[in-house]
Amino acid sequence: MAGPPPQRPHEPVPGNPYATPAPAPKRRKGAVAWVVAGAMIAAAGVGAGAYALLKEDDGRRSGGFRAPIARDAGPPGEPSGSGERTDAPGGPDAPVRRVDVNAGRRPGESKGWLDLNGVKLPGKGAMLGDLWTVDGGGSGRTDKLVVQALYDTVTAYRVRDGGKAWTLRLPDKVCDTPVDTAPGGHVVLAYGNGTTSGSGKCNQLQQIDLRTGEKGWHRELKEHDLSDSTSSVHLAMTGATVTVGQGDIAHGYRVRDGKRLFSSKRERTGACFLRDVAGGARLLYVESCAAGAPKAHGLVKNVDPKTGDVRWRYRTRDGWSVDKVYSVDPLVLALRNKDDYDKWGVVSVDGKGRERAWIPLDKGPYAYDMCEGAGDAGEGVQNCPGGAVGDGSLYLSTEPKDGTLGPNRVVAFDLATGKRRWTAAVRGRQLTVVRQTGDGKRSGVVVYVRAQAGQTGRTVRFPAGGGAPEVLLRHSTPAQKWEAEMFAGETLYSGGRIFVAPSRLGPEGLGGKKEQGRLMSFGR
Incomplete structure (x- = not known):
């Protein structure tokens, strides 16, 4: 799941004697500019849809509009809004308009689909959950599903056409989703807890079969x-x-x-407290110490x-904390300096818990914003757009x-x-590194x-050794x-x-629009 303003460190549990105030939030350039950018994009209209020239930048910079990440307000665990729903844009089962993003598609452009949000949201809106893909129980590629939670509703879409395979509504808002799924297509x-009293409990676990939408x-x-807690x-x-x-x-x-x-079990030495867990090829505990x-x-x-037995440990350098996990195997971590919030770096760790390489990101010709400035908003350590291993x-x-x-x-x-291996760009365009899973994953x-x-x-795909990108999909002009x-x-x-x-997503889109794009996909 992705999210909002400067990254908020996870709060220590109540009674933690080592709890310290959160560092002053980073003041980003254009931190509120996404609203302006959105208005400019909306005003600009569809445009000509001209193809970009896909080759490495020669150093010249041309203007372009970025589609920034929406930002969250309010700490995790806090009830979203008043607990009451708004009337926009409709209930989980309410029909929504189907937008044909293929009508007028130009030669060479990929087919796509768009789903408009049909889930009623609270006054402050809601974060979207992690995206999961799974076989839908049939045979062949056409049976694959992509599944995502929004507020209190989990929805599965057929990847080939965006049609809804199933929808599951839960008693209360979803407060956390894992990045990964279990073998066989199950997730938890x-x-x-279904109250609007402000208690903010995230205490109900539900197993779901992602192939069918059945609750376990x-x-x-x-x-x-x-x-x-x-x-x-x-x-x-x-x-x-x-x-x-x-x-x-x-x-x-x-x-x-x-x-x-x-x-x-808490260890007697080190004054360490659990901050988060990470999964996938390895299970990790991320802790804050002293x-x-x-x-x-x-x-x-x-x-x-x-068994829960600890196999090995990695200790950061003094004065650094673990903010994000880019990869669990190999282990690659984003670390932040406790005295300078804007100072961060990346460390790679070997299979025995020893530091392999340190990547300082406060030096060199380029600037980097951890998770593209997406922040945390209560998400897990594995949610960090703009980076991949x-x-x-x-x-x-x-x-x-x-x-x-x-x-960029x-x-x-x-x-x-x-050390830096290579850099690449698409002239005049904003780029973000994409997470890859499942079939089609290549170097x-x-x-x-x-x-x-x-x-x-x-x-596009840049080769592992750098060079000109391969165009995988040209998204449709409509x-x-x-x-x-x-x-x-x-x-x-x-x-x-x-x-x-x-x-x-908020209860309304840009300019008070009732319709908001919730999920879009393109493929061959």
């Missing part, structure tokens, strides 16, 4: 003391285990039946997902020199040495060329206006298709 998500087991998380909960899927970061405790449950497998002390640091534990490299999108509006570049760093890095006034979006207004915060490339979704 968390939703609230359900469990209510219990609070025993201050160490296992459910005001903020994070989930991670690792194989057949879902791990719940609940306050300062991590609990592992079997995905199949919800049986508890293990609970973490906060407020001169030797404050972060700690990452590699944990056995079947593959081929022994870390790929990052740079911060535009022209501020929020303007072109993609830079590849060597995970073994920390190199997939990049989303954002739609802007007069120019359609593109999906989709340009919708795509430019979506403020894409979540992008996924899977099975030869790209999926683009905003990080957040």
Whole structure:
């Protein structure tokens, strides 16, 4: 899931004697410019949809409109709005207008589909959950589904045409989703306790079969003391285990039946407290240690997902904390300096918990904004747009020199040495590195060329060794206006298709529009 203003460190659990005030938020250039940018994009209209010249930039910079990531307001665990729904734009089962983004499609442009939001949202809007892809139970590519949660509704779409395969409405808003799914197409998500009293509990676990939309087991998380608060909960899927970061405790449950497998134990030394959990190929605990002390640091534990036993530990340098996890295997972490909020870097770690390479991002010719300035808004450590790991490299999108509006570049760093391997650009365009999963995952890095006034979006792939990009998908001209207004915060490339979704939706769109694009996809 993607999200909002400067990254908010996860709050220590109540009673944590090492809790320190959050650092002053970073004041970004153009932090409020996304509103202006959106208005400019909307005013510009569809435009001519001219193709961009896809080759490496020669250093000249031309103007372009960026579709920034929408920003959240309010800390995690806080009820969204008053708990009452608005009348816009309709209920989960209410029909919404179908927009044909293929009518008038030009030769060579990819077919696409767009879903307009049909879920009633609270006054403050809602974050969108992680995107998952799964086989729909039939045979062949046409049965694949893409699934996403929004507020209290989980929706599955057929990837080939965007038709809804199933919709599941839950008793309360979804408060966390894991990045990954379990083998067999199951997932476990968390939703609230169904009250509007302001208690802000995220204490209901629900297993769902993503192929059919059928609910499986359900469990209510219990609070025993201050160490296992459910005001903020994070989930991670690792194989057949879902791990719940609940306050300062991590609990592992079997995905199949919800049986508890293990609970973490606080170590007597180090004054460390759990901040988050990460999953996928490895299960990780991310901890904050000695906060407020001169030797404050972060700690990452590699944990056995079947037993909860700690296999190895990685300790950051003093004065640095773990903010985001770009990859669990190989382990690549985004670290932030405790004394200078704007100072951050990336570290690669070997298979035994030892530092492999350090990548300082406050030096060199390019500026980088962690997670493209998306912030946190209560999301997990694995939610971080604009970065990906593959081929022994870390790929990052740079911060535009022209501020929020303007072109940028993609830079590849060597995970073994920390040195920059290559940089590349598409002339005059805004680029964001895309997450890849499932079928169609190849070497190199997939990049989303954002739609802007007069120019359609593109999906391209830069080779692992750098060079000119391969055009994978030319997004359709009729989709340009919708795509430019979506403020894409979540992008996924899977099975030869790209999926683009905003990080957040309000009860209304730009200029008070009732209709808002919720998910868009293009493919061959």
